Amino acid sequence: MKSVTVIGASLAGLHAARALRAQGYDGRLTVVGAEPHRPYDRPPLSKEFLTAPAGADGAEDPSAANRLDLTDAEEVAELDADWLLGTGATALDPRHRTLSLTTGRTLTTDGIVLATGAAPRRLPGPAPAGSHVLRTLDDARALRADLSRGGQAQVVVIGGGFIGAEVAASCAALGHHVTVVEAAPLPLVPQLGHAMAELCARLHGDHGVALRTGTGVRGLRSAGADDRVTAVELVDGRLLPADVVVTGIGVRPTTAWLEGSGLPLDDGVRCDAGCVTPISTIVAAGDVAHVAGARAEHWTSATEQAATAVHNLLAGRTVRTHRALPYFWSDQYGVRIQFAGHRAPGDVPRIVEGTPDDRSFLARYERDGRTTAVLALNRARPFLRLRRELARAAEPARTG
Known part of the structure; x- marks a missing residue:
C-alpha cells in the first residue's frame, strides 16, 4: 500500500493519520477535510468556547479557537500529510480506487479511511436569522455572535440531549433566559433510564432553566426585514418567545456522497467488528461508522476505532476487532x-x-x-x- 487517503479532517480522521504513522506506514498520506480548519476538539464548542470572554474590542478572542486545535506545527510536520482542507468528497469509485472532490480534482489511492462524521438534523422548513445548530467551529462562532448582541436574550433550545443541555447551561451562565424543549417525557432516558435521567434533569431547574417535556416543535415564527426568529411554536399550539433558537435533535452520518459507490449504507457505513467494509481497502471510524450493528457518537469511540481500522487496513483483512466499553461524558452547570x-x-x-x-x-x-x-x-x-x-x-x- 503506497497511498492512503483519510476522508474527514475530524477527530477520527486525525487519529487515523496518527495511527498510520505510528504503525509504520511511510507512504503517501492525504487528508481531505470539508472544513477549512485542521482537526479541532468539538466538545468545548458548546461549553468553554461559547462562554469564553470576548477580546478588548468585543470581538472573538483568537486564543479561544486556538485552544481547540488538536495539532501543532511539529506534529503536522511529523505526519507528513497532504492536507486538502476546505475540500469535500463528492463520489467514490472503489473499482478504480478513485475519489472525486468538490474542487473537480480526482484522487487515486490504494487505501481509504472514511471519517466524515455526521451532520446535525434540522427542523423542516426555512431557518430564519437567529436559529442555529451546533456542530462545527463556524456554527459555534455564529451562535456566539448572536448571544453577544447585547442584553438578556430569550433562548430556546430544542432537544434536551447532551448538546442541548450543554448549550442551555452555557447560555444560562451568560445570563440569558433559557427554555429547553424535549419531546420525550425526560431528557436522556434512552441513555440513563428513567430514574437517573430524572435526577440529571433537575440540573436545569437548579439553574433557572425552564424544561418543557413531552411536546414537540411545529415550527419557528419570524418577523422583520431581516426575517429574524421571534418564537418557537409547539405542537400543542403554545408559543415560546425566542430571540435565539438552538436545535439539538441529533445527527445524521455524512454518507450521501457515497451513494452509488456500492458500499453498504444504513445509518452510516456498515463495517464488521474491525471497522472494515466489504472492500478490505476501505475502512471507517467515528460517527460515520456503523460497526458490527451499532454506531457510537462519542469522542472516545472515534479515537479508539481509528487505531483498529488502520491496523486492519494495513493488514489487508480484519485481524483485530473493536470491543471497547462504551463511555461518554457531559459537562452541565x-x-x-x-x-x-x-x-x-x-x-x-x-x-x-x-x-x-x-x-x-x-x-x-x-x-x-x-x-x-x-x-x-x-x-x-x-x-x-x-x-x-x-x-x-x-x-x-x-x-x-
Whole structure:
C-alpha cells in the first residue's frame, strides 16, 4: 500500500493519520477535510468556547479557537500529510480506487479511511436569522455572535440531549433566559433510564432553566426585514418567545456522497467488528461508522476505532476487532456527568456513593447480581475505578 487517503479532517480522521504513522506506514498520506480548519476538539464548542470572554474590542478572542486545535506545527510536520482542507468528497469509485472532490480534482489511492462524521438534523422548513445548530467551529462562532448582541436574550433550545443541555447551561451562565424543549417525557432516558435521567434533569431547574417535556416543535415564527426568529411554536399550539433558537435533535452520518459507490449504507457505513467494509481497502471510524450493528457518537469511540481500522487496513483483512466499553461524558452547570457500560432497559440503578441532593453521586446499574454500567455526577475518581473494572471484561479481541 503506497497511498492512503483519510476522508474527514475530524477527530477520527486525525487519529487515523496518527495511527498510520505510528504503525509504520511511510507512504503517501492525504487528508481531505470539508472544513477549512485542521482537526479541532468539538466538545468545548458548546461549553468553554461559547462562554469564553470576548477580546478588548468585543470581538472573538483568537486564543479561544486556538485552544481547540488538536495539532501543532511539529506534529503536522511529523505526519507528513497532504492536507486538502476546505475540500469535500463528492463520489467514490472503489473499482478504480478513485475519489472525486468538490474542487473537480480526482484522487487515486490504494487505501481509504472514511471519517466524515455526521451532520446535525434540522427542523423542516426555512431557518430564519437567529436559529442555529451546533456542530462545527463556524456554527459555534455564529451562535456566539448572536448571544453577544447585547442584553438578556430569550433562548430556546430544542432537544434536551447532551448538546442541548450543554448549550442551555452555557447560555444560562451568560445570563440569558433559557427554555429547553424535549419531546420525550425526560431528557436522556434512552441513555440513563428513567430514574437517573430524572435526577440529571433537575440540573436545569437548579439553574433557572425552564424544561418543557413531552411536546414537540411545529415550527419557528419570524418577523422583520431581516426575517429574524421571534418564537418557537409547539405542537400543542403554545408559543415560546425566542430571540435565539438552538436545535439539538441529533445527527445524521455524512454518507450521501457515497451513494452509488456500492458500499453498504444504513445509518452510516456498515463495517464488521474491525471497522472494515466489504472492500478490505476501505475502512471507517467515528460517527460515520456503523460497526458490527451499532454506531457510537462519542469522542472516545472515534479515537479508539481509528487505531483498529488502520491496523486492519494495513493488514489487508480484519485481524483485530473493536470491543471497547462504551463511555461518554457531559459537562452541565458545573457538573460532570460520566457514564460507561452496557445498560439494558431492565437494569436497576443503585446509588453506592454520595446523594442526589448534593448533585454528586456514583451509581451502579445491576443485572442478576452483576454490574453492567456505571454513572457518576462529580465523582470522577471512583467512577474511573469502576470503569476500569468494567473495561477489563470488554478489552479489544486481537487475533493477529
